[in-house]
Amino acid sequence: MISAGDFIIPFIMLCIVLHGLWNDVDIFELFIEGAAEGLSVIVDILPSLIALLTAVGMFKASGALDLFAFAAKPLADMVHLPVELLPLAILRPVSGSGALAIFQDILSTYGPDSYIGRVASVLEGSSETTFYTIAVYFGATKVSNTRHALPSSLCADIAGFVMSGITVSLLMQ
Amino acid sequence: MMSWLFGGMIIISVLFASVSGHISELSNSVLNESSKAIQLVLTISGTICLWSGLMKIADRSGLTAAVSRMLSPITMLLFKNMDKNSPAAKAISMNLTANLLGLGNAATPLGIAAMREMEKELHDPYTASDNMVTFTVLNTASLQLVPTTTAMLRLNAGAAAPLDILPCVLVSSLVSVLSGILCSRFLAGMGRKD
Numbered sequence: 001m002i003s004a005g006d007f008i009i010p011f012i013m014l015c016i017v018l019h020g021l022w023n024d025v026d027i028f029e030l031f032i033e034g035a036a037e038g039l040s041v042i043v044d045i046l047p048s049l050i051a052l053l054t055a056v057g058m059f060k061a062s063g064a065l066d067l068f069a070f071a072a073k074p075l076a077d078m079v080h081l082p083v084e085l086l087p088l089a090i091l092r093p094v095s096g097s098g099a100l101a102i103f104q105d106i107l108s109t110y111g112p113d114s115y116i117g118r119v120a121s122v123l124e125g126s127s128e129t130t131f132y133t134i135a136v137y138f139g140a141t142k143v144s145n146t147r148h149a150l151p152s153s154l155c156a157d158i159a160g161f162v163m164s165g166i167t168v169s170l171l172m173q
Numbered sequence: 174m175m176s177w178l179f180g181g182m183i184i185i186s187v188l189f190a191s192v193s194g195h196i197s198e199l200s201n202s203v204l205n206e207s208s209k210a211i212q213l214v215l216t217i218s219g220t221i222c223l224w225s226g227l228m229k230i231a232d233r234s235g236l237t238a239a240v241s242r243m244l245s246p247i248t249m250l251l252f253k254n255m256d257k258n259s260p261a262a263k264a265i266s267m268n269l270t271a272n273l274l275g276l277g278n279a280a281t282p283l284g285i286a287a288m289r290e291m292e293k294e295l296h297d298p299y300t301a302s303d304n305m306v307t308f309t310v311l312n313t314a315s316l317q318l319v320p321t322t323t324a325m326l327r328l329n330a331g332a333a334a335p336l337d338i339l340p341c342v343l344v345s346s347l348v349s350v351l352s353g354i355l356c357s358r359f360l361a362g363m364g365r366k367d
């Protein structure tokens with residue numbers, strides 16, 4: 001199946017290359033120069049990623065994540081968020097691949113067109129891996145005091161989770 | 174902040190695993206997760222290099238400046254005291270464009286470039302500016318217009334109409350982004366008083 005999404009990336013590449021050739025810049029030399037700069041970015045973000053992913057992995061493995069899900073159940077009930085989705089909601093901000101694995105598991109267990117499946121899809125589609133983003137973005141700078149970046153981002157995440165339950169029960173049932 | 178997050182998770186994990194008997198799983202995860210971090214970086218490093226190469230071309234040919242001019246009404250609204258022709262404003266606009274199109278892998282290197290440009294304008298090199306926080310919040314909330322990965326997984330799982338969730342996703346994303354921005358404005362004001 002061909003989807004419109006498949007066109008976006010090749011199309012953007014085409015635009016960049018054509019615009020570069022049209023304006024007579026040395027596109028190959030510039031590409032090599034930019035890609036080399038990309039390598040130094042990777043070296044910069046690696047240490048903070050190792051730190052954060054290890055801590056998150058330990059948190060999952062210790063079972064503390066499951067306890068959090070149990071403690072958050074009364075809150076979830078209030079906003080129509082099925083309790084089966086709590087591990088997904090908690091994991092979503094910390095681990096993109098972990099959340100994706102749980103999301104796939106939910107889709108195959110409950111079906112993509114069930115209430116649970118739909119809320120899970122909206123939750124997955126309307127949020128990002130907050131901790132990873134913060135680690136990568138601030139890891140690339142010398143900033144150690146991130147101020148209110150984490151609380152504000154988590155506030156956005158929580159609003160997204162609450163809205164995924166509400167929107168599906170209002171717009172789709 | 175990051176020290177407390179990092180330390181807190183490790184302390185809770187070790188204490189909790191000792192009590193609940195998950196200590197061998199915990200020990201395994203310590204060894205596995207650090208090598209998984211390297212694997213993750215290796216898998217994303219190709220696209221990071223590819224996009225920083227392409228963006229170098231776009232920057233030199235003037236394409237970046239053109240996109241950033243189109244988005245400047247929005248960026249000027251969200252970011253304070255920013256010159257719309259500065260390298261930071263350009264990088265921010267390109268990152269927001271990539272996010273809206275759902276190009277997560279392209280958005281990351283552009284976002285890093287934007288953070289580094291904003292870092293140059295800092296008075297205290299170790300403390301984030303309001304603009305850096307706003308920018309991070311925009312990137313941690315999903316700006317994506319069409320959730321392609323989610324739709325693809327729904328299609329594979331046999332959904333009748335994989336994108337029927339789109340209105341819900343757009344409403345949720347919008348509320349999420351607005352809450353994050355409002356919260357950061359509020360906390361920025363609080364922080365300045367004391």
